Amino acid sequence: MKVKIVVFIKAPKPGFVKTRLAVSMGNQEACRAYELLAHHFLNQLSACQNVELRFTPDNAVDAMTPFLKSSHWTMKPQGEGNLGERMARAMEQALDEADAVLIFGTDCPYVESCDVETAIEALLSSEVVIGPAADGGYWMIGFRNAEPKIFTNISWSTDQVLGQTYDTIKKLGLNCFQLRTLEDVDDLESWERAAAMLVR
Numbered sequence: 001m002k003v004k005i006v007v008f009i010k011a012p013k014p015g016f017v018k019t020r021l022a023v024s025m026g027n028q029e030a031c032r033a034y035e036l037l038a039h040h041f042l043n044q045l046s047a048c049q050n051v052e053l054r055f056t057p058d059n060a061v062d063a064m065t066p067f068l069k070s071s072h073w074t075m076k077p078q079g080e081g082n083l084g085e086r087m088a089r090a091m092e093q094a095l096d097e098a099d100a101v102l103i104f105g106t107d108c109p110y111v112e113s114c115d116v117e118t119a120i121e122a123l124l125s126s127e128v129v130i131g132p133a134a135d136g137g138y139w140m141i142g143f144r145n146a147e148p149k150i151f152t153n154i155s156w157s158t159d160q161v162l163g164q165t166y167d168t169i170k171k172l173g174l175n176c177f178q179l180r181t182l183e184d185v186d187d188l189e190s191w192e193r194a195a196a197m198l199v200r
Contacts, residue, residue, distance in 0.1 A: 004102075009064065021186065058077035091148070100142060123142055133162065135183070137161040
């Protein structure tokens with residue numbers, strides 16, 4: 001099964017990334033934290049070949065080049081629309097050229113290569129795979145078939161995302177495999193826990 005890995009990533013600009021964290025740390029330090037988190041996460045995928053970075057804003061090509069961990073990786077702008085519309089577009093385009101797709105963010109530093117392997121294996125028998133985040137969102141979602149409805153009517157950036165997503169999956173009658181629950185880094189407390197692991 002050919003699997004494409006899509007990573008949603010933002011250009012590391014102060015005031016544009018980790019805005020909740022910036023309330024406590026300031027824009028510059030929050031941006032540095034974001035870069036550290038993103039590089040750490042992408043390093044976990046460095047052995048993967050079919051990886052695409054979906055970046056925003058769309059004119060940030062030069063800023064994103066340092067995040068490419070392999071000459072086999074590609075980049076593409078996220079384009080217009082809300083997060084759900086952008087994720088649906090990435091999902092559909094990935095499935096035009098692969099049998100399955102995994103979509104990640106860069107906020108979870110605890111993802112390991114074994115999590116990617118487990119997700120791919122799960123898609124052999126499940127239509128959807130999801131990695132729940134402790135804050136009520138998810139750190140990864142994967143598909144064998146295009147299911148754009150899963151990204152509609154979602155209260156993005158709230159603790160309702162995971163529950164609303166599960167509700168939609170159930171309504172669509174899809175078989176869903178749940179991975180382990182991990183913590184995203186969004187505030188000072190979660191950053192301090194992650195920094196103890198990352199900054200050594």
